[in-house]
Amino acid sequence: MSGAYEVVIGLEVHAQLLTRTKMFCGCSTVFGAAPNTQTCPVCQGMPGTLPVINRRAVEFGITTALAINCTVNADNRFARKHYYYPDMPKNYQISQYEEPLAVHGHLDIEVDGAARRIGIERLHLEEDVGKLIHEGSLETAQSSQVDFNRAGVPLMEIVSKPDIRTSEEAGAYLRGLRAIVVYLGVCDGNMEEGSMRCDANISLRLHGGELGTKVEVKNMNSFRNVQHALEYEIKRQTRALETGERIVQETRLWDPDKAQTVSMRSKEFAHDYRYFPEPDLPPLNIEPALIERLRESLPELPAARRQRFREVYVLNAHDAEVATQSRGLADYFEEAAKDSSNPKAIANWVLNEVLRVVPGDDEKAIRSCPVKPANLAGLVTLIEDGTISGKIAKDVFEKMYRSGEDARTIVLREGLTQVADAGALGAVVDGVLAEHAKVVEDYKAGKKAALGFLVGQVMKATAGKASPGVVNSLLAEKLSKL
Amino acid sequence: MAEPKITMKEVDHVARLARLALSDAEKERMRRELDGILSYIDKLRALDTEGVPPTSHAVPMTNVMREDEPAPSLPQADMLANAPDRSGEFFRVPRIIEE
């Protein structure tokens, strides 16, 4: 750890918005089209073209801002940010600078039981750039290819205050932010695919001392990579400071194969972006009525829902987190648990069996599950009231998944009802004990494992339908008499 | 002579920002001409603009937006037709060296 030094981390997240069309033109944002087929003169920056703001992108931005407790700037405007790069069709990006959409929010996180509030500096809208494909790596490529399909896709940039102090907090912040944008349906939060990206700014300072030199870290394409990269940087900067070395203000790229950050270029001087207000776009003036409408339409957010699951359904912290990882999953769980006497059991089934069989945790995938929430609840009820054993229930679940039927229908049709009658089972137990006298001897000699074998034999003889509880108590009773 | 409004170093810096290759002769001429223009523009400094809001848009308007409805993109061939260096379905550019 850094000991004498306090770590100061700020995170910049770019989230691609789930609008149907781009930020400033009507081209589709659907992922995976052939190169340069989802472009038009506007998003390719052809001469004479002009941008027109996508209303839904603005509403998504406002909704997100409200969910992270920001103040929405009623008066906000777009600005041009200039730099030359082949993935930038106009060699300026239309973004927001002095008057962003929203400012001064916060996100509450929890790490090892400790709660922390991470401040959010600002949230603004901008357009994404195209994709560059290098022949090999950026360092060795003799040429690169450009695909502008992605150019112009709406981005929401969320900048945290430098309140984050550890790599774990960074992970928690990112997970919390992701959960919110996924819940709101404004972004699909997929870091691996690039629909959510994160850059970090990290510096070290002596406790109570002046801020250290900031290093920017990029190219971290998963939550895990963010944490690893930050851990590496903390170690690197600590070592440097301890040996009297000067920290260079620069941009470093995370190399996941080498598990280290590598200097990209010595950026002693900041870019001169030559910002000025976008003359092609009149400013925005967000009406209070719109803000209120969007605020009222906010769903229960992940943190609140997690809390409620812990209180009402008595789930532990971990289960509550997994159950609320997506709105679809949380809705499914709640639908199943609301009338159940054992929400904990429901949670186990949802988080283990249901999650195992659905193709994803998004709403569409969850809704596509053939096992409907009410039916899952029914299955759990049959276990609770002893109709079937837990083991049989797993089979029943598989059958429910394949047919979409409810549990009771399947159990009755296939005669899977648990046998719990002591008389009937007693006879079977006697038979097993008689057949396996040697094993009984082993058990009496002290081999406790022999009991498991005998239980197994009873289950086999009853095709798994014997109630394990009754079998165990019968065996215990009879063995003690032998 | 009055102090120059723009130095050669600044001309170099601005030319780099603007990605313009200028010959030495061009740079010197540019420096002189810009100097003259900037001196002329200096008369603005004398004007008191305290409390005057800037005008970014000649005719005030707000909230001009469009609905999130798809419009057809142009065919790939049309978009690539003017490419100075086309590589299949892509635009190709020379190697990128970070500055």
Add this chain to the structure above:
Amino acid sequence: MLTDLTIHELAARFRRGDATPTQAAREYLDRIAALDSKVKAYLTVTGEAALARAAEADARFKSGTPRGPLDGVPLGLKDVFCTRGVRTTCGSKILEGFVPPYDATVVARLVRAGAVILGKLNMDEFAMGSSTENSAYFTTRNPWDLSRVPGGSSGGSAAAVAADLAAATLGTDTGGSIRQPAAFCGNVGLKPTYGRVSRFGLIAFASSLDQVGPFAKDVLDAALMLQAVAGHDPMDSTSAAIPVPDYAAELDGGVRGLRVGIPAEYFIEGLDAEVEAAVRAAVETLEGLGAKTESVSLPHTEYGLAAYYLIAPAECSSNLARYDGVKYGLRVPGARDLIDMYSRTRGAGFGTEVKRRVMLGTYALSAGYYDAYYGKAQKVRTLVQRDFQKAFERVDVIVAPTTPSVAFKMGERADPLSMYLNDVFTIPVNLAGLPGLSVPAGFTKSGLPIGLQVIGKAFDEATLLRTAKAYEAATRWHERKPGLAE
């Protein structure tokens, strides 16, 4: 000759069946072939397409279903407008082979109205200039004196109308680029209110100042052209959603009782004596027609030029950043790497004036200079706007010279600053976003045209046109034509 006629006269002939659009197109194309080597107005002539469009118009007139006043009328377009499938250079080498895959909105509107596009007209590169000497291709000549400039940046558009090489043309005005060439060439040139006409497809120079407008042989033609292109465009967020009146309807209302302002600051030392005399005579003519004139003050006029030469270059440096050899236009071969490619392409593809303004604009926006330059200029812009607002509380229109001089000889204004001073009377109008037009107001003793500028309130083009019409009817300067021998 059909090429002598105005749009409205031509339209009347078409309707009566005395002439067909194909005949008109042929005559114009023949005249271009014969004379344009002298005038050099056209960069690209689209003869085949023009005749095809004309034939379609013929059919419409024959079946009694013409589209409107512009149906079948041969027009020219400044090469600043994107025209689908037709080379568009913007007067620059950096766009030499560029063929847009789309039409500018105004082009689409003219085509929908049935107009026949004869070709693309020469201009100062990227609309930066006041003489068309900055075109990367060649300099257009003033039809009234071939050794003189036609003005700029829409020099080709003005010269074409003056030489009867098009019935009317479309140009653009950022600091005077319609009004000044109209004055130099003896046409009616109109710059509408900012936002009146769509900028979509107009290759941008200074986004907050550019406007599209017509060059015409008379005021009625200008009204008909404006009617065809004006109006809201959802593709241009700065276009106004204000209804378009019927400009021709009010044209003959006269100027009785009209309050006309004469700005004191526009009669400065350096104003050519003949220009001043013509403008003062024009004022008297208007008074004779019943207008009430009074002096107004626009105190920040002299600061307008300085503010413009910060705002326009700043916006242009940004708008021209996209010309980089990656997606369209020129790419200089043999570059070492990307940055080398950018710099060499832009260095070779842009002319001197463009480079100068890109440098000036980049400087004005750069770190540490924004507040002192661009920021300050935007505030001065507010002051210029307020000057006009105050004046328009007392008057309906403002009348002034369009330019301080008449057309000068080619090569005469080599120093950039002296060239910039050409626009001193036109620039404030762009800064304020107001409409302005230039109407012929006489000739110098040596036969060079003089322009009278009429400036109006926002979206009050109707009053401007009415004022110009009354003056035109009383003076008939527009009937004189340059003596261009075939």
